Amino acid sequence: MVYRSLLRPLLFNLPPETAHHLALKSLSLARPFIGRSLAPDKSTAIKLFGLAFPNPIGLAAGFDKNGVALQELASLGFGHIEAGTVTFHAQPGNPKPRLFRLPQDQALINRAGFNNEGAAAFAQRVRTARPDCVLGVSIGKSKITPLENAIDDYLGSFDLVYEVADYIAVNVSSPNTPQLRELQQADQLTSLVRALKTRNRELQLRINRSAPVPMLVKLSPDLSTSELEMIVDVVGKENVDGIIATNTTTSRDNLNSAKQKVAACGEGGLSGLPLRSRSTDIVARIYRLTDGRIPIIGVGGIFTAEDAWEKICAGASLVQLYTGFIYEGPFVARKINRGLVEIMKREGVSHLQEVIGMKANR
Template sequence: MLYDLARPLLFSLDAETAHELAIASLNLAGRALPTCSTDASDPVEVMGLRFPNRVGLAAGLDKNGEAIDGLARLGFGFIEIGTVTPRPQPGNPRPRLFRLPEVKGIINRMGFNNHGVDAMVANIRAAKFKGVLGVNIGKNLTTPLENAFDDYRLCLEKVYPLASYVTINVSSPNTKNLRQLQGGSELDDLLGRLKAEQQRLADQHGRYVPLTLKIAPDLDAAQIIEIADALRRHRIDGVIATNTTVSREKVQGLRYAEQQGGLSGAPVFEASTAVVAQLAQALAGELPIIAAGGITDGRCARAKLEVGAALVQLYSGLIYRGPGLIGECIRATTEAPAT
């Protein structure tokens, strides 16, 4: 109800300004209010981690880990922060974030704007949150694609002691050529080297931190099978499906539809869910799927589990529905069929 009152004010602001206000407010709430426990009425174990519930926050909302404690108060079963890069970078020029309210959609071309991995590490250390925390890592814009591993390795090394799991983001459409890392020899090389680095860090720190791969919805059946094979071959611990889409099929004719960037929210639900279903068939339960993309109500969250996901993540739906969406999705995914 409070969000229903605040939304007109937030929507009267530029989309990125409203986002910055929301992060600042959550940061303040996290500092000023006492911590509260997450509802653990339906815990589930995935990737060797215990999740109080199946509903998490997707990467992108809190890129720097500035509002972890405030976000933790909203009831998420897990929180994923990032995408973070080794060095700070401003991202693409503004405006770079656009609402499509007619279809509950968002277009962004942020470009991995973040304060760098050292700033994120400081924020995580300062947070009181003790739940499941994922960290989403990427490469700097100026790093050549052939040197991408160096950026992922550096980020993995720095966040490893503090993360519950780490996500390898190779699917953002807003960093030039990044999606090339999703296929063929590029993906095989990257996953193989990062898996070796994971084992080295596990030995060094005496704890195993799972690795997940985040993929795009704009993949054909052959590409999905190829990715599934690579995930199994390199013993990656999980996969997040999906990131934003470059397709505009569902938003043709709408204001901002021709803006460059990734489209998220309700328009990506069908494509994203289809990728989850195809991945589930290809993987045959060998590793878990975390489903993100177009979840705007409890029915959507449930649908992701029914086609094979173990967990779900929210982001764009929160912009239109507010924190009430979290509880609705938790209720809808409680006592879900095993996947």
């Protein structure tokens, strides 16, 4: 309430990226005053990929690209944080402005372009400042690396973040790195995933980990039915541990904001409310295609517990949000976690796992 009536108007008066930096800075300064993470609730805690997620709500990739406020973000109630996307080479990202708000649509448009300090700097920082929750690390291709050398670039980042990551998300779906989404094509994805799996086993043996690091692939919401079918086939054949669905969309359909306002933002990925049903639909399609055998992390347009519930019923084992955090404020993860427990009581469900995919066929 205080966030929406007081803090959000102040923050929304600032350019979006300035507000973002201010929020991250305030969080890291608040470290001494921030309490511990939420105690897990037995009815929503979940074991997946051999990891214990204290609750199903995660912070999506892109919010804390450099891992500067992970502990503070965990204490806001997130059960997992997907940090990054980091790239092998540090890079500035696209020219500013590159982040825009569409309040009438509860949406954002961004073309950040993987601005980050690089995988090495990330790993060094996180080694001494791990969050009190599951930590995923998203890796992407450096802009200066040509597409034909993408595998080596991903492998470079993979090596660097391996020891600090509870899981690694392979980002092949950002619309803001030229050609990146071509890596979702079946043959390209197969080569990339195979190379990373081989490296995973080598590193596991070298550092004596009990198991390889779980590896997930993050997909675009703009895939055609046949593209999605091919990807799901590759993911199954290559034993990828899970799918994150979805990244932002390049579509600008069905927006309430004035056409000129939308056009003035220019290119980039749209996130938030207009993405919600599209990403839920993809979650359900993946669930159906895999008969629920490959865990899905559902992301796109989640603002409330009802939204999270809907994604879980469509087939997501876990969910993430980014835009909802900007619009609803710092307590959104706690609110959604509490709300989920209430919905479960209302629906007579004793563990959240019982409803995963329950409505995937609708």
